[in-house]
Amino acid sequence: MSDALRCGSAAIVGRPNVGKSTLLNALVDSHLSIVTPRAHTTRQRILGIANPPSGQILYLDTPGLHRETKRAIHRSLNRAVHAAIADADVAVQVVAAEHWDDEDAEVHAALAQRAIPRLLAVNKVDRVANKSKLLPFVEGLTRECKWDEVFLVSAQKRSGLAELERAILARLPEGEPRYGADSYTDRSERFLAAELVREQLMRQLGEELPYATTVEIERFEDRPDGVTEIAAVVWVEREGQKAIVIGAGGRRAKAIGSAARRSIEALLDRKVFLKLWVRVRAGWSDDEAALKQFGYE
Ligand SMILES: Nc1nc2c(ncn2[C@@H]2O[C@H](COP(=O)(O)OP(=O)(O)O)[C@@H](O)[C@H]2O)c(=O)[nH]1
Ligand SMILES: [Mg+2]
Incomplete structure (x- = not known):
């Protein structure tokens, strides 16, 4: 038995x-x-x-x-x-x-x-x-x-x-599985993609800046040709921070975008087309309404 x-x-x-x-x-x-x-x-x-x-x-x-x-x-x-x-x-x-x-x-x-x-x-x-x-x-x-x-x-x-x-x-209670045997999270692919963009921001930006950034997915679309098209907005708190994220000639944003795309492709196991925008919203990290919009509980 x-x-x-x-x-x-x-x-x-x-x-x-x-x-x-x-x-x-x-x-x-x-x-x-x-x-x-x-x-x-x-x-x-x-x-x-x-x-x-x-x-x-x-x-x-x-x-x-x-x-x-x-x-x-x-x-x-x-x-x-x-x-x-x-x-x-x-x-x-x-x-x-x-x-x-x-x-x-x-x-x-x-x-x-x-x-x-x-x-x-x-x-x-x-x-x-x-x-x-x-x-x-x-x-x-x-x-x-x-x-x-x-x-x-x-x-x-x-x-x-x-x-x-x-x-x-x-030490867990007896019970049937709550999720299907092939599930690995309850989070949406959209959320996971935003997190993987944020991971690159945290890794590739200097000391203080990462804490002033967050990521919002504006569009997440599985195209008929099997490619997933994602448009992500990087929110920062000030214009100066926007310039840093974009970098000289857009090189920083490009490096962040391509590293994030690769990890999203690895997680979702399909091809991804990722577009990144950087926008300013002053004081978002101390603004309950902005936090809600960006998905914080
Ligand atoms: N050497 C070593 N580094 C680890 C190990 N686990 C995590 N790290 C590193 O510790 C840092 C923080 O890891 P993270 O998982 O983000 O920590 P969290 O803040 O507790 O979630 C990262 O640089 C990890 O690579 C480990 O088992 N050995
Ligand atoms: Mg952690």
Whole structure:
């Protein structure tokens, strides 16, 4: 007799930059959630679906928990984290190997308010040359804070993930899969395309600018010849920022557009024609109506 199927959600939470989105992508084996070397890349809750033989796991990637809540966008990010924790059957806290600070402790405290299983994923262990250092690190953490189980993983190298997946699945409620076996997200292709454009903005623009940009898809059309035509608007807050995104002779915008097109093609598995526009909307990131228009929850 085989065990009953399990289905439920696992929230992936942690301070910025510990590798939550890389972990989600590795667990669902798609480039769903954008990854950059910068903090605060993920701006919304992203659902990624894994379909192991004995059930379905709905992973919720979340923005890093923000301390600063003065701007509307930061409040929106924190709401997304708390909503994910409130909805989840299991929480996976991600930390970076050999690093624990007050922000990590705050994330743990937020999780401890809910009576759901808590797993700890110590990520980026590939960076630690001397693995024997990891044991005292983990012992130190588990003296202070309690988790049901601890895993040493590398999201980037995809190590330790099968054990983590098994532990999550074992703690989910019994139930039939909620999504079809070939689904990998609940997000539209339109949304995923906007995110992949934003990923290139975050990667290719200098220090401050990425946080002043967002992407809106104006048109998304599957043509009869099999090509998907996408028109995307990059919103910035000031004219000067527009000039930077476009770059001398339009070269910056061109590089951003062609890298984004390639990753959209890889994700959708078809040819894409991508047009980019840059437009100014002063103060969008502190404007609740603009945030709504641009798809923030
Ligand atoms: N060496 C190493 N780097 C990682 C690993 N996982 C993520 N990263 C890097 O850490 C940075 C932040 O990753 P991201 O997934 O965006 O973190 P998030 O802010 O928590 O979602 C990126 O530069 C990733 O490539 C890992 O397992 N090993
Ligand atoms: Mg992220």
